[in-house]
Amino acid sequence: xxxxxNDSPVAGLEGQFVTSRKLRERLCKEIxxxxxxxxEETGSADAFKVSGRGELQLAILIEMMRREGxxxxxxxxxxxxxxxxxxxxxPQEQLIVDCPEGFVGVVTQKVGSRKGRMTRMVNHGTGRxxxxxxxxxxxxxxxxxxxxxxDAGHRDHEPPLRRLRRVAGRHPSRATxxxxxxxxxxxxxNAIEHIQERGTMFIAPGEQVYEGMIVGENxxxxxxxxxxxxxxxxxxMRASGSDDAVRLVxxxxxxxxxxxxxxxxxxxxxxTPKAFRLRKKILATARRGRKS
Numbered sequence: 001x002x003x004x005x006n007d008s009p010v011a012g013l014e015g016q017f018v019t020s021r022k023l024r025e026r027l028c029k030e031i032x033x034x035x036x037x038x039x040e041e042t043g044s045a046d047a048f049k050v051s052g053r054g055e056l057q058l059a060i061l062i063e064m065m066r067r068e069g070x071x072x073x074x075x076x077x078x079x080x081x082x083x084x085x086x087x088x089x090x091p092q093e094q095l096i097v098d099c100p101e102g103f104v105g106v107v108t109q110k111v112g113s114r115k116g117r118m119t120r121m122v123n124h125g126t127g128r129x130x131x132x133x134x135x136x137x138x139x140x141x142x143x144x145x146x147x148x149x150x151d152a153g154h155r156d157h158e159p160p161l162r163r164l165r166r167v168a169g170r171h172p173s174r175a176t177x178x179x180x181x182x183x184x185x186x187x188x189x190n191a192i193e194h195i196q197e198r199g200t201m202f203i204a205p206g207e208q209v210y211e212g213m214i215v216g217e218n219x220x221x222x223x224x225x226x227x228x229x230x231x232x233x234x235x236x237m238r239a240s241g242s243d244d245a246v247r248l249v250x251x252x253x254x255x256x257x258x259x260x261x262x263x264x265x266x267x268x269x270x271x272t273p274k275a276f277r278l279r280k281k282i283l284a285t286a287r288r289g290r291k292s
Contacts, residue, residue, distance in 0.1 A: 015071025114139030185229030212283030
């Protein structure tokens, strides 16, 4: 993943170490004692390419740095490929899923869409089935939190690298879009009440937002720019029922691992000692529209 300095409008307000020099020193200190972490320079002086053994290890590193007072932006995790005989190869893993019989079709469909192939199925006759898959490591990015097995089963995978195989086509990304704030300010209950009909909100009333910050997940596949700071107009006369209590759905909170699995290639996770924020790489709404 690409770890870079935070360049959002609220950069430097919550973290103690925010410069690229401090970021480089901390990453270089980590590789002295952690042999499974590799840090490489990129074309930018403010960004570093950090490689490790899976997204969980990288998330642990980011969490440690956050608690130490570092502030940074983190990109979407990607796999490490290798070129063999002029062909791009990617690592493949073994995925083991233990689930009720009624979930076999759902699991097979989800894993199959990520280029996974079932190698074994064992039915113990107790209503539960054990499924073994061979799946590219790329297919496991974002997989654990998107399969409906939280209360019905569990999943596990073997040590990361099983073998290298040729890249198995394109993997599906997040099917939904994002609700993006189109201006800075503080969120209001009136604005959230109207926006929450379009998807799932990540922000509660009274929170500070900025242009380009992701405030929710759109139910459709496209990104939608919204005004989440709009206040209710005050007038001398009101119609009957206009002052009813605002009904808001509780916002969805995500951990660092869930945030890293959620973002797309054009999005970042802003990590500070106090909060996680999702944002677009290009903050300006007008520039983002021309880019797309």
